[in-house]
Amino acid sequence: MKKKDNSGCKKLNLRQTARFLKKHDNFIILTHASPDGDTLGSAYALYYALNEIGKAACVLCPDVIPSKYDYFARPTDHVKRENATVVSVDVADVKLLGALKDEFGDSIDLAIDHHISNTQFAKNLYLDAQAAATAECICELISIMKVNINDITAKAIYTGIATDTGCFKYSNVTAKTHMMAASLYEFNLEADKINRLMFDTKSKKLLEMEQMVLENAEFHFDDKCILLTVTAEMQEKTGLSGTDLEGIALISRSVEGVKAGITIKQSGDSEFKVSLRTFEPVNASAICKKLGGGGHKSAAGAKVVGTLEQVKAKVLAAVKEELEV
Amino acid sequence: MKKKDNSGCKKLNLRQTARFLKKHDNFIILTHASPDGDTLGSAYALYYALNEIGKAACVLCPDVIPSKYDYFARPTDHVKRENATVVSVDVADVKLLGALKDEFGDSIDLAIDHHISNTQFAKNLYLDAQAAATAECICELISIMKVNINDITAKAIYTGIATDTGCFKYSNVTAKTHMMAASLYEFNLEADKINRLMFDTKSKKLLEMEQMVLENAEFHFDDKCILLTVTAEMQEKTGLSGTDLEGIALISRSVEGVKAGITIKQSGDSEFKVSLRTFEPVNASAICKKLGGGGHKSAAGAKVVGTLEQVKAKVLAAVKEELEV
Numbered sequence: 165m166k167k168k169d170n171s172g173c174k175k176l177n178l179r180q181t182a183r184f185l186k187k188h189d190n191f192i193i194l195t196h197a198s199p200d201g202d203t204l205g206s207a208y209a210l211y212y213a214l215n216e217i218g219k220a221a222c223v224l225c226p227d228v229i230p231s232k233y234d235y236f237a238r239p240t241d242h243v244k245r246e247n248a249t250v251v252s253v254d255v256a257d258v259k260l261l262g263a264l265k266d267e268f269g270d271s272i273d274l275a276i277d278h279h280i281s282n283t284q285f286a287k288n289l290y291l292d293a294q295a296a297a298t299a300e301c302i303c304e305l306i307s308i309m310k311v312n313i314n315d316i317t318a319k320a321i322y323t324g325i326a327t328d329t330g331c332f333k334y335s336n337v338t339a340k341t342h343m344m345a346a347s348l349y350e351f352n353l354e355a356d357k358i359n360r361l362m363f364d365t366k367s368k369k370l371l372e373m374e375q376m377v378l379e380n381a382e383f384h385f386d387d388k389c390i391l392l393t394v395t396a397e398m399q400e401k402t403g404l405s406g407t408d409l410e411g412i413a414l415i416s417r418s419v420e421g422v423k424a425g426i427t428i429k430q431s432g433d434s435e436f437k438v439s440l441r442t443f444e445p446v447n448a449s450a451i452c453k454k455l456g457g458g459g460h461k462s463a464a465g466a467k468v469v470g471t472l473e474q475v476k477a478k479v480l481a482a483v484k485e486e487l488e489v
Numbered sequence: 490m491k492k493k494d495n496s497g498c499k500k501l502n503l504r505q506t507a508r509f510l511k512k513h514d515n516f517i518i519l520t521h522a523s524p525d526g527d528t529l530g531s532a533y534a535l536y537y538a539l540n541e542i543g544k545a546a547c548v549l550c551p552d553v554i555p556s557k558y559d560y561f562a563r564p565t566d567h568v569k570r571e572n573a574t575v576v577s578v579d580v581a582d583v584k585l586l587g588a589l590k591d592e593f594g595d596s597i598d599l600a601i602d603h604h605i606s607n608t609q610f611a612k613n614l615y616l617d618a619q620a621a622a623t624a625e626c627i628c629e630l631i632s633i634m635k636v637n638i639n640d641i642t643a644k645a646i647y648t649g650i651a652t653d654t655g656c657f658k659y660s661n662v663t664a665k666t667h668m669m670a671a672s673l674y675e676f677n678l679e680a681d682k683i684n685r686l687m688f689d690t691k692s693k694k695l696l697e698m699e700q701m702v703l704e705n706a707e708f709h710f711d712d713k714c715i716l717l718t719v720t721a722e723m724q725e726k727t728g729l730s731g732t733d734l735e736g737i738a739l740i741s742r743s744v745e746g747v748k749a750g751i752t753i754k755q756s757g758d759s760e761f762k763v764s765l766r767t768f769e770p771v772n773a774s775a776i777c778k779k780l781g782g783g784g785h786k787s788a789a790g791a792k793v794v795g796t797l798e799q800v801k802a803k804v805l806a807a808v809k810e811e812l813e814v
Contacts, residue, residue: 332657332670333688335681339674345657346667356660363658364743368712371703371744378700387693418689419696 173284176274181290182309184274185214188249191221194272196255197262198407199225201233201327201362203254206276206298208236209320210253213302213311226262232361236320249273254298254324258285276301296336299324303344318351319358326355327362369402370411376401377412389424389483391476392416396430417441424451424483428475431467436475438466446486454482498609501599506615507634509599510539513574516546519597521580522587523732524550526558526652526687528579531601531623533561534645535578538627538636551587557686561645574598579623579649583610601626621661624649628669643676644683651680652687694727695736701726702737714749714808716801717741721755742766749776749808753800756792761800763791771811779807 176184185191191214195203207223214221222240229237250272255261256279258269275286278301280293292301303321306313313321325345329337332345349355366374376398382391392412399405409429416425416439425441438455441463442448448464455478457466468475501509510516516539520528532548539546547565554562575597580586581604583594600611603620617626628646631638638646650670654662657670674680691699701723707716717737724730734754741750741764750766763780766788767773773789780803782791793800 330656330684333681333684337674337680339671342667342671342674346664346671349662349664349667355662356658359655359658364739365745366743367745368708371706371740375700375703375706378696379704381696381700383693414689415696418691420690420692 174288176288176290178308182305189219190243190248192243192248192250193223194252194264195225196260197226202297202299202324204233204237205320205324206253206302209302209317212317213306216311226264236316256281257283296341297324297328315352318348318353322348322353331359331363369404373402373404385487387421390416390419390422391426394429413439413441426479435469438468438479440464451482451486499613501613501615503633507630514544515568515573517568517573517575518548519577519589520550521585522551527622527624527649529558529562530645530649531578531627534627534642537642538631541636551589561641581606582608621666622649622653640677643673643678647673647678656684656688694729698727698729710812712746715741715744715747716751719754738764738766751804760794763793763804765789776807776811
C-alpha cells in the first residue's frame with residue numbers, strides 16, 4: 165500500500181517523539197481492539213516509563229485484556245480526558261480502536277506504530293516500519309529518553325517483541341531485535357515463563373477443538389492443499405470462537421508439502437470465514453480476491469456464503485486455478 | 490550430577506581450545522547418535538571453520554542425517570583415521586556415540602560440550618555449562634580464532650542455538666545467546682526459513698498421529714494430569730517411530746493447568762517407554778525413579794513392562810502420590 169501524505173499528520177523521528185513525550189504531562193494510551201501482546205506490551209511499557217519520570221498516564225483498551233497478560237498489565241490510574249495527550253500504540257487504522265474509536269478517533273495526538281500500512285490518522289506519527297514490533301519502537305524511545313526501566317517494563321517490552329515475531333521465528337526479526345532482547349535479560353525477565361504462557365499453553369477445550377479439526381482435515385490436489393473446517397457445532401461444543409481459534413490457521417501452514425492451507429470457520433447459518441495461508445508461488449491474495457476478500461501474498465481471507473459444501477467447492481476451485489498457474 | 494575429576498581428562502579454557510585446534514591439521518568431528526540441530530550445527534560450523542583455515546576435516550554421524558538439515562549438512566571429505574585428531578561435539582557420554590562408540594570411544598582427543606553432565610571421557614574437554622547450546626561454544630571458538638565465517642557456517646550455528654532453545658524460548662537462553670544470534674544476522678541467514686523447517690513443518694503422517702493421540706487423550710486428577718498414548722498399532726499405521734514422535738511429549742506439557750504430562754509409547758509387545766513432563770512442584774525425576782527410570786526435575790522417563798492398562802495404572806499411581814505431596 166502506498167503511503168498517502170496526509171497533510172494533517174506530522175511525521176516525527178525518534179528524537180522528536182521523545183521530546184514530545186517529555187513535553188506533556190498527562191497521557192491516555194490507547195491499544196487496538198482484540199489486543200495482542202504487542203499493543204499491550206507497548207502500551208504498558210510506555211505507561212511504566214512515563215510513570216517513572218513523574219507523568220500521569222493510563223492505558224485504555226477497547227476490549228477486555230485477556231488474563232494471560234496479568235504479569236504486566238495491571239489496572240492503571242485514571243487520567244482525565246480534558247488536557248490529556250492521547251497516544252495510540254500499534255494501531256494502524258482508527259477503525260482498529262473498536263469501542264474507543266468514537267471518543268478518540270479524531271483526536272489522537274501521537275501514534276507510535278510499526279505497520280507500513282498506518283493510515284496517518286494521528287496529529288503526529290512515529291512510524292518505524294523496519295521494527296519487528298511496536299514494542300521495539302517503545303524500547304528505543306525509552307532508551308533515548310534515558311528513563312530507567314524495571315522488571316515489569318522489561319517483561320512488557322519482551323512480550324511485545326516475542327509475540328509479534330513468533331518468538332524470534334519470523335522474517336521481521338533483525339539483528340536489532342535480538343540486541344534488544346539481549347538487553348532485557350539484565351532484568352528479572354523470566355522469558356521462559358512468558359514464552360510458555362504466550363506460545364505453549366492451550367486450554368483443554370482448544371485441544372479438543374484441534375482433535376476435531378484434524379479428524380476432519382481434508383487433503384486435496386496431491387496433498388498440496390489442506391482444508392480445515394470449524395463448524396458452528398464444534399464452536400458450540402467447545403465454547404470457543406473468534407480469537408480463540410486463531411491458532412487453527414497455523415496448523416494449515418505447518419504441513420510438509422502443503423502450498424495452500426485453507427481454514428473454513430462457520431460464522432453464521434450460511435456464512436463462513438475463509439482464512440488462507442500459502443507459500444510461494446501460490447498467491448493467497450489473488451485467490452481471496454476471487455472470493456470477494458483480500459489480504460497479503462501469503463495470508464488472506466474472505467467471507468463466503470452458502471452451505472458448507474458449497475463454500476468448500478468454491479474455495480477449492482479458486483485454489484485449484486492458482487495451483488495450476 | 491557432581492563432576493568427578495577424571496585425572497585423564499584435561500579441562501581446557503576457550504583460548505586453550507582454540508590453540509589446540511590451530512595446532513592440529515586433520516580432524517574427525519563426531520556427533521551424537523539420533524542427531525539433533527545442535528550436534529549437527531556444531532559439527533558443521535566447526536568443519537567449515539577448520540576448512541576455512543586450511544585444515545582437513547570430516548564430520549561423522551552415527552546415524553543417517555535427516556534431510557531437513559541439508560541446507561548446511563553436506564557430504565564432507567574423508568579424513569584418514571591415522572593421525573587424525575578426533576573431536577566430539579555436543580556428546581555428553583561415549584554411549585551417545587552409538588555406532589561410532591567402538592571405533593572412537595576410547596580415543597577422543599577433544600570434547601566440546603555444554604552438558605554439565607559430561608562424563609569427561611575425552612583427553613581434553615572444553616565445557617561451558619552456561620551455554621544454551623554447544624553451537625554457542627563453537628561460535629565463540631570461531632570468533633576467538635578470528636576465522637572468517639560465511640553464510641553456511643552462520644546457518645549451522647544458528648540452527649544449533651535455535652533448536653536447543655526452542656527458538657529462544659527456554660530458560661537456558663541468556664543475553665549472550667541473543668547477542669550471538671544478532672551477530673549471525675550479518676549473513677544471509679534466512680532464519681525464518683530455518684525456523685519454519687525446524688519448528689513449523691510436520692508431515693501428514695505426524696498430523697494423523699497427533700489426531701489419534703488427542704482422540705485418546707485422558708485427563709486425570711482434576712485435569713492436573715494428562716495421559717497420551719502411542720500404541721504399536723498407531724506407529725504401524727503411520728509408519729512413525731522413535732525420534733519422529735519426540736513432539737508428542739511436548740503436547741503433554743502444553744495444556745493449561747496440567748502439572749504432570751504423561752506420554753506412554755509402546756516399544757515392545759509388553760514394554761512401554763514412559764515420558765514425563767512436569768511443572769513445579771511436581772518432580773518428574775522422583776516419579777520416574779519409582780518406575781525404575783530417572784531424569785530431571787521437569788523431564789524424566791522410564792521403561793515399564795506389562796499390558797497397556799497395567800502400565801497406565803502404575804504410572805498414574807506414581808503420579809498421584811507425587812501430586813498429593
